[in-house]
Amino acid sequence: MAQELLKVENLSKIFLLSKNLLGKKEILKAVDQVSFSLDQGETLGIVGESGSGKSTLARCIMGLYPDVEGHIYFDGQDINALSPKNLHSLRPRMQMVFQDPYSSLNPRFTAGAIILESLRNLKKGKKEDQVEKVKETMELCGLSPDFYQRYPYEFSGGQRQRISIARALVTEPDLVILDEPTSALDVSIQAQIIDLLKKLQKDLGLTYIFISHDLAVVANLCHQVAVMEKGQLVETGDLENLFQNPKKDYTKRLLGAIPIDHPSKRKNSSICTKASQI
Numbered sequence: 197m198a199q200e201l202l203k204v205e206n207l208s209k210i211f212l213l214s215k216n217l218l219g220k221k222e223i224l225k226a227v228d229q230v231s232f233s234l235d236q237g238e239t240l241g242i243v244g245e246s247g248s249g250k251s252t253l254a255r256c257i258m259g260l261y262p263d264v265e266g267h268i269y270f271d272g273q274d275i276n277a278l279s280p281k282n283l284h285s286l287r288p289r290m291q292m293v294f295q296d297p298y299s300s301l302n303p304r305f306t307a308g309a310i311i312l313e314s315l316r317n318l319k320k321g322k323k324e325d326q327v328e329k330v331k332e333t334m335e336l337c338g339l340s341p342d343f344y345q346r347y348p349y350e351f352s353g354g355q356r357q358r359i360s361i362a363r364a365l366v367t368e369p370d371l372v373i374l375d376e377p378t379s380a381l382d383v384s385i386q387a388q389i390i391d392l393l394k395k396l397q398k399d400l401g402l403t404y405i406f407i408s409h410d411l412a413v414v415a416n417l418c419h420q421v422a423v424m425e426k427g428q429l430v431e432t433g434d435l436e437n438l439f440q441n442p443k444k445d446y447t448k449r450l451l452g453a454i455p456i457d458h459p460s461k462r463k464n465s466s467i468c469t470k471a472s473q474i
C-alpha cells in the first residue's frame with residue numbers, strides 16, 4: 197500500500213493588509229482551513245485562478261511564513277512539534293521550485309554556486325564532494341556541468357528553470373513543491389521541463405505538489421487534483437474523476453478555459469485526452 201508522505205490539516209494563513217482608503221486595516225484569509233494528504237511517489241496538482249492562494253499554501257507548507265495555523269505532518273512527524281535540530285535535518289527532504297525563474301536566482305551567483313548554496317546550508321561533507329554532487333545534479337537536470345561558472349543571465353528561460361530544479365534536487369528531497377514551474381516558458385520548452393519532471397519522478401521516486409493555473413499541464417503530470425478558490429480547497433479528487441465529473445461550477449469554469457486546437461474537436465472529446473495531446 198502507498199505510504200502517506202504529507203498530511204496537511206486545517207492550514208490557515210491570514211495576512212494583515214496595509215490601511216485602506218478609510219484608514220482601516222483589513223485582513224485577508226489567503227489560505228483558509230486547507231486539508232489534504234499526499235502519498236509517496238504521487239503528484240498532487242493544485243489549480244485555481246490567480247490570487248486563489250496557491251503560492252501562499254506552498255510557502256506555508258515550506259515553513260516560509262510565521263503564524264500559520266493548523267498542522268503539517270511530514271513522514272508522520274508533526275512539523276510544529278519538532279525541535280529546531282530535528283526540523284533542520286528534515287528541511288532538505290522538502291524543497292520548492294519558485295514561481296519566477298528570473299527573480300528566484302541570485303544574479304550575482306554562478307549557476308554552480310546557486311545550487312551549491314542548498315548543500316552549504318546543510319553543513320555536510322567536504323567542499324570538493326559538494327561541488328561534485330552539484331555537477332552530478334546539473335547533469336541529471338539536463339545541464340552540462342561546464343555551465344557551472346555561468347551566471348543566470350547567460351541562460352535561456354528553460355535552462356534557468358533547470359537550475360531551479362537542480363537547486364531543489366541537490367539535497368535529495370522526498371517532496372518537491374513546484375510553483376508554476378513552466379508558466380514563464382514557451383510551449384515547446386514547457387514540454388521539455390514536464391518530461392524532465394516526469395523522468396526525475398520515475399527515477400528518484402519523488403513526490404510532487406504541482407501548482408498551476410494551466411489544467412492541460414496538470415492533466416499531463418498529476419495523479420490527484422485539488423481546486424483552490426479564495427483560499428479554500430473546493431474540490432479534490434483523482435485526475436480522471438475530477439476532469440470528467442467536476443462538481444463545482446468553479447471547476448467547470450476552469451476546465452472550460454483549456455485551449456482546444458480546433459472547435460470541431462470540442463464535441464465528444466474527453467478533456468484528459470485533449471490535455472495529454474498538448
Ligand SMILES: Nc1ncnc2c1ncn2[C@@H]1O[C@H](COP(=O)(O)OP(=O)(O)OP(=O)(O)O)[C@@H](O)[C@H]1O
Pocket residue numbers: 211212213224226244245246247248249250251252253295409
Ligand atoms: N505577503 C503578503 N501580504 C499580503 N497579502 C498577500 C501576501 N502574499 C500574498 N498575498 C495575497 O494573498 C492572496 C493569495 O496570493 P497567492 O500569491 O497565494 O495567489 P496565487 O494563487 O499563487 O496567484 P497566482 O496564480 O497569480 O500566482 C492574494 O490576494 C495576494 O494578494
Ligand SMILES: [Mg+2]
Pocket residue numbers: 250251252295375
Ligand atoms: Mg502563485
